[in-house]
Amino acid sequence: NLPLVFMAGTCVIESEKHYLDTAKKLKAILAKTKHPFILKASFDKANRTSVDAYRGPGLAKGLEILTKAKALTGLPLVVDVHEPWQAEEVAQVADILQIPAFLCRQTDLVLACADTGRAVNVKKGQFLAPGAMEQVIKKIESRGNHKILLTERGASFGYGDLVVDMRSLEIMKQFGYPVIFDATHSVQKPGALGCATGGNRQLAPVLAKAATALGIAGVFFEAHPDPDHALSDGPNSLNLEMTAQMVRQLCAIDQVVKKFK
Amino acid sequence: NLPLVFMAGTCVIESEKHYLDTAKKLKAILAKTKHPFILKASFDKANRTSVDAYRGPGLAKGLEILTKAKALTGLPLVVDVHEPWQAEEVAQVADILQIPAFLCRQTDLVLACADTGRAVNVKKGQFLAPGAMEQVIKKIESRGNHKILLTERGASFGYGDLVVDMRSLEIMKQFGYPVIFDATHSVQKPGALGCATGGNRQLAPVLAKAATALGIAGVFFEAHPDPDHALSDGPNSLNLEMTAQMVRQLCAIDQVVKKFK
Amino acid sequence: NLPLVFMAGTCVIESEKHYLDTAKKLKAILAKTKHPFILKASFDKANRTSVDAYRGPGLAKGLEILTKAKALTGLPLVVDVHEPWQAEEVAQVADILQIPAFLCRQTDLVLACADTGRAVNVKKGQFLAPGAMEQVIKKIESRGNHKILLTERGASFGYGDLVVDMRSLEIMKQFGYPVIFDATHSVQKPGALGCATGGNRQLAPVLAKAATALGIAGVFFEAHPDPDHALSDGPNSLNLEMTAQMVRQLCAIDQVVKKFK
């Protein structure tokens, strides 16, 4: 029953300056809550809808920027990994390796992350029941790594829509590892823009409040100083004002529900 | 931003004595919260899975028992109606007429309830998007009745399962009428027992906490002194101990979130 | 393994003249296939999305028109019923009473239809697993009526969309009663037009071909001489040219698959 942790950052590193500036702004906002804050970063968006979409600075340049971000802010980092060979390199700078939802069943990727000894945050696939995460956990544990986090980010609900099943958070809690709710990917509308993923950022704080009321370990979200011009996932990213309001409200809820016996 | 209202009762009237006893027990539990309490009753379960299942005392005997319950407890009543001709009779004793989810699109039933002048609580069909409730509202408003409540009770999610989409509560709030969350029907497993509906009562308080965190008007649930021997909907009914704990927790959450600007 | 039966007609009776004219045209088209044809009629659309939508001529006038249609065409009739008290009256003229999908769980309606002794065609609810139809069948059989037909018309698939699960036809066949595929309601887009149901009529023959390949008893569809100006369900109704092509193709498929051992 530790205080709610926040994991946040831009969807993708747009540039060194943009990323570091945003990291500082988020740190300032989050500092007011006195809750732990883990900075989120992606050096490559490997599954963009369109082949023409911006993917990020790539691994080498990305890790360089992340090293600076860590030095500048003093924050721990959560970074996503898409292929097994990247795990070791990313683990040099990341505190938590994150496995994207589409890839949560790729055994080699899961094992490569586990082998680094870093904490591994697995996003539950949109196609997966919460109970099925048990087998993913066993894959990580099979390498002697017990630093595991499980993230809910919505389940397929017909075409072009996701639904968050709040039962999932409770069911995953039974595995004994921290459960995180990803508030902004959960409000994506996959394929809604034809050549890009749509979304509804107004609903992200709504779902985050609901999830927080269950007494979870943390909330993940993407934020951007100007989401309508973000290079990725703009429609579902929070702006900084929404961020400030949301985290304040979530902390208030968290404080109440963590007292429940 | 009024305090959370509770609507609760047994799924069906099992007998006069059983119903009145349970009503008194629920009143005592709810009284500790100082939140408003509306007693729920069903005189007939018109859509049981099996033709052999107990349906209730019927309209005439049912209304007699409800009249006694009202006199005994002083509580307002919410009662479900299944055919248009029942509306007027039920409105003699019920404060709120409730339209079952499967029937939310039956125009004649909706209009008959509206015509009584009583408040009408419409349960959103498991097959309906929250935005589609606008047309149901217009049906009621077309008769000059603006005492409308909207209830979320889960959406079809594959076969034999329901998922609660918390976005639905927020979307329905935009219509300007009180939004209720039905915690126990939402955890039904339709058809899971072959000749009866299954369910998981442990998850009802979980979903209720999530819903309450959105700042809704009320929570509906079915409770029973001995749910494993209830004549209807036992698997998803709360026992009295769970009821006491849940309402206490929901009030705590409600108090926090209703302060949010 | 009898030849495929067709059930078709306009969604609702728009006027006596329109209905009788269309019935004659459909009869002429269907006659070329030499397959049995059952004329479909609705005197009242009791669950229109909007309170302002056209509902039909009503029971008394509707039955009068249906009596004329029967005399004029010599075709058997399938007619939907929405409340128990209507069953007996509709059974005076209809050969098959049809229970709408939303209402397939309403025990009193099912029993009232069963009691007429007429054949009863139950549309499987959009919220129901095919296996769950066993309990509906038992309700009808409990009245000594074994003239039962089961119709698939799509299952809820997220919001505003239906998916046809072809497994459902095979699973329902196991109950030993004729299984019908409703090709045009299956391509509805519930609520897609805001105040009305949308649909995609181009996909109706596609799904009908798939269903027919399973060796089913019949195909149901709505057709209209001018679907873009139909008073109900226009977006998913076939025009007469599409009808002619579709039934020709379905008969060809039916002939092949009914020979399979």
Place this chain on the structure above:
Amino acid sequence: NLPLVFMAGTCVIESEKHYLDTAKKLKAILAKTKHPFILKASFDKANRTSVDAYRGPGLAKGLEILTKAKALTGLPLVVDVHEPWQAEEVAQVADILQIPAFLCRQTDLVLACADTGRAVNVKKGQFLAPGAMEQVIKKIESRGNHKILLTERGASFGYGDLVVDMRSLEIMKQFGYPVIFDATHSVQKPGALGCATGGNRQLAPVLAKAATALGIAGVFFEAHPDPDHALSDGPNSLNLEMTAQMVRQLCAIDQVVKKFK
């Protein structure tokens, strides 16, 4: 409107002898249909539910076996690929590279396959609308490769179940590339066995008949001489007797529907 193509093989290479024996048996069965047959092989199942499950002989040994299978049978091969670096090697022996459904959005894998110049068969993700495959096609076309096949293998339908939306086959046909229906993965029950995927092989021929009635390019399926003892995907694999009956029936349907104008 070329004759239906079959793609079939065991789920995974269990051993050299087992694979070659089964390939010969399948070739003999398929030869009777005179329809084209492409042999399916997997050297590694990279996304097994359990970390303890058998994965296959691996890339090097697998390609060796596939080379022998090709020499022995003279059949073209379709082989799945899971990471970008494998594409070039697999293309040495495979005629078609296949992208697993979970990985259909991984841009680097799609591009690596496209770059080999081989035909690329993309399985549509269980989380993807058929229209969204347009963007995947554009990724492949961006490398000048227009040898593309699209495969339907079911969509997420609640938890632990897949539904095949037959509309998907028709919608994907509009892209102008051959559309394949994967009959056996479509009847998987993901996670149904706890530590393994369940399935219902009896329904695979049912869905295959429905799909074939739409006039598609091919049907993919997994077959095994003894599916109850298969090392992977046994519950949804066909035995050889079912295979013989199914392909005979599908050819009969294909012949009829490919004549439709």
